[in-house]
Amino acid sequence: MRNLGHPNPHAGGSDRPTRHGNLPIELNTFVGRRAELAELTDVLKAERLVTVTGPGGIGKSRLSARAAALAEPRDGVWLLDLSSVRQPDLVEYAVAEALDLADCTTRPPRDVLVDHLAERQLLLVLDGFEHLLDASRSLVRDLLHRAPGLRVLAVGRRPLGVEGERFFALCPLQAAEAAELFADRAAAVLPGFELDEGNLPDALEVCRRLDGIPLAVELAAGRLRALSLAQLLSRLDNRFGLLTGGGRDALPRHQTMRTAIGWSHELCTPDERMLWARLSVFSGHFDLQAAEYVCGGHGLPDDAVVGLLGELLTQSVVGREETPAGVRYRLLDTVRAYGAEWLDATGDTARLRRRHRDWYTALAGRCELEWFSPQQDIVAASVEANLSNLRAALDYSLTEPGEAHQGGYLAGTLWFYWAGCGQLAEGRHWLERSLKADCDHDADCDHEDARLKALWVLGKVAVLQGDAVAAQTALEQCNEEAKRYGKIAAATYALHNTGVLAMASNDLPSAEKLLRTALDRYHEIGELNSIVLMCQVELALTMAFRSDLSSAVLLCEDVRQTCEDHGERWARAYALQALGYAAWVEGDFEHARTLLEEALALHYSFRDLIGSVLAIELLALVTMAEGEPAEAAELHGVASRTVQSVGLPLLDSGRFNALHALCEDMARGQLGHERYEEHLHAGAQLGMEKIMARALTPPRHTELPARRKPTPEAP
Structure with a gap:
């Protein structure tokens, strides 16, 4: 997606790029249609729903994107190309992803969208909706009804069919x-x-x-x-x-x-036609390496693809775009559809779709390995850049007979994206679909590893969503099947996440026992990755909550060193956060702030909302201890807006609530109820860029107090 009206929401927080929309060729070179551009821009400012219609190739996308960029609503312009979305049930997830909206609850995605949009004034551009007409119509009608500040610009070959729709029919160029x-x-x-x-x-x-x-x-x-x-x-x-x-x-x-x-x-030459047809299996953007692997062979030498691609670029069959993820290519939907017809005519569609799936499954596997490395920000950007194609690979596996295990493996392999980059809802969607698909569970089944991985990842996602019943069910099933088939690693992952569930449920004795056992088993089997380090951090937090602060610090310092050795940043952020909590308990507020600010910057770089809110809540405690109750209240407002917008039920456990309540009671006591609510509301009004700036560079009105332990006693 692309926010056409506001700066990069990740600016200042990370080198990780913002998402990019599937924009048409040569968006920045707008030629012709100046009168239509001016008219459409005026219409967008006056109407809540405008649909630009016309045949394929008439220039709808280019004109609409340009007019939208000039509309300048208060909360920005967000563009989503639906042409690469194939399933109606993915429309709402795609819109949420386009809005940079990460939800951590089990709520229906439509409810999440409504809550997010309810008080915002923004323009949502839905391009290429016609093949998903019913789903798009239903969603737009509901959003416009329930979000009064929302405006929608639909772009397609036919009207959307929603009451109050203003049509803008695009004619050929003069x-x-x-x-x-x-x-x-x-x-x-x-x-x-x-x-x-x-x-x-x-x-x-x-x-x-x-x-x-x-x-x-x-x-x-x-x-x-x-x-x-x-x-x-x-x-x-x-x-x-x-x-x-x-x-x-x-x-x-x-x-x-x-x-x-x-x-x-x-x-085109015969080879150019062949490449054109084969490129039609891609969904949205793709890179050269993917094109060479998927399209090469069977009469088209791998080393010929780059030259042929260049010829198709010259002829405007393929578009080229510079993105933060590198040079990428795409076929306009009309051109892609024409190529797909030729591919079907050759009888080669099934082979190409399987080859496409295999490439993106391998890409996900490489990204999973590289997640435990200094490449984590690049990995996150790579998955985002290839998300349309990963979805297509998942959908192919889960709809093609005999391929469901591949879908389960791919959905499980992307655990780091679902859990680490704030995409829990979509991750759960694919994991549950894969587990519902038919699969042979006999002892001789070659696909049990894929099923077990999907089960424990589903359990992990459900824990983070606060769905204890679903989490317990998936993790128990994984543990039972793993023991039956002798899969020690899968059983250990299930045990680990059961321990996290116990911690979230405030059963600290059980959590410590389960997490310690899982950590010992990880060491026994030689497992070391980001999840293993998170297990160590979660054990440390459990011990800290049980007042064994010195052991917790030792565990987290060990994680910190391991992360530095391997260039790992995601688990490091949680270790820093736990160390920041320990420093706050010990009364070393200056050190606590340094640790928590670094943790927050890392969490934000991955769009990890759970980590971000935890860090902001702890920063509020530190800020309160530093003698800044107004700023602490505003940080509470920052956190509360995120929680209200996307959920984060994991934070609803007694232990985390106690920390929030402690800070709130102290702030209310010093400010009074009315002033606390004023500052709370002010914090809730901050946008994400301002949230980061405010959290990481708070104002200083008083001298830093002397080092002391917080009162009342920390939980």
């Missing part, structure tokens, strides 16, 4: 605008190209023959690298009688669009 676009794209492939008295008539005739449809004009201009303008026009004349496409009852513009794409397809 002759002058089409010629301007033609010249702009021609100059990109033929440096120095300009329209003059000699070539203008031919250029205008090309644009007229193409009905002024932008995509058709771009495809034609891309051919000037190999053809003269006169040759281009001549070939266009020769092809149009043959390549009508679409049937006699189709609209003329639809016939022209299909003709233009078909004409461009005919002018």
Whole structure:
């Protein structure tokens, strides 16, 4: 996704990039349609629901993105391309992901969206919704009804069908605008190209023959690298009688669009056509390495892909985009659909989809390994950049007979993204789907490892969501099956997360026993990764809550050193947080603040809301101890807004609530009820960028008090 109206929400908190939307080719070079742009921008400011309609290739996406960027609502503009979403039940997850909304509860995603949007004024752009019409219509209708500050710009080939919808039908370019676009794209492939008295008539005739449809004009201009303008026009004349496409009852513009794409397809070499067809299996953006693996072989040498891709780029069949994740490519949906038809005609779709799934499963596996390394921020960005394709791989595995175990393995392998990057709800969706799919559970089953991994990861996700019943069910099932099949590692992961569940339930004696046993087993089998380190931190927290502070500090210092040795940052953040808590209990507030500020910055860099809220709550305690009750109340407001927006039921345990209540009681005692509520409300109004700035650079109005232990006694 891309926030078109506000700065990078991660700025200052991490090197990790913000999400990027599936934007059309050459968004930054806006040619033509100036009158329509001005009109649409004005309409967006006056109407709550506007739908830009028109045939494929007419320029809907480009115009809408540009107009949306000029709309400037208070809380920004968020763009989501739904063309890469294949299942109706993923629409709400995709919108939540587009809004950078990480939910940690078991609430339906629609309720989470409504709560998030209820008091915000933003513009949501839904592009390419028509294949998900019912789901999109239902969601937009409900959101507009329940979120009065929301505006929606829908972009598709037909109306959305919601009451109050304002239609904005996009027509072909006028002759002058089409010629301007033609010249702009021609100059990109033929440096120095300009329209003059000699070539203008031919250029205008090309644009007229193409009905002024932008995509058709771009495809034609891309051919000037190999053809003269006169040759281009001549070939266009020769092809149009043959390549009508679409049937006699189709609209003329639809016939022209299909003709233009078909004409461009005919002018491609056989190898270029083959690559075009094979690239259609990708969902959204992809990189060169993926294209080489998925599309190479079977008549197309791997080393030929890069050259052929370059030719398709030149011809505007493929778009290229510079992103924080590197150079990426994509086919516009109309072009992709045309390629998919040709791939089906060759009978090669099943093989290519399986190959696509295998590539992204391997990518997830590499990312899981590299999560325990200095590459964690790169891993998080990589998964985000490839999320559309990972979803497509999951969906293929869970719908193709005999492939469900691959879906379970992939969903389980992405545990670090679901749990570490704030995507618990979507993770649970895929994990539960994979476990419901048919699978042979006999003793000789070769797929038991995949099932067990999906079970313990589901248990972990459910624990973090505060769903104790679902967590206990999944973890007990995993433990039983793991023992039956002799899978020691899976049984240990289940035991570990059962210990976390006990800690969240405030059963500290059981939590310590379970976590200590799991940690011993990890060491026995030689397991060392971020989860093992988290087990050690969770044991440390349990011991700290049981007043064994010295043992807790030793455990966390060991984790801290191991993280430094391996470049691990996610578990390190939790270790720093536990050490910050210990420093607060000991009365070393300056050291506690240093530790907690570093922890918060790390949590925020991964969009780990559970860790972020815990760190902010502890910072509020430190701030209170430093003699700043107003600032502590505002930090409570910061945390409360996040909790209200996305849940975080894990924080509802008695132990964590006690820390919050302790700080609140002290702040209310010094400020009074009315002033505390004022500062609480002020904190809740801060945006995410300001939240980080406020939490990490608090104002100082008083001298730092002398080192002392907090009162009343810490729990």
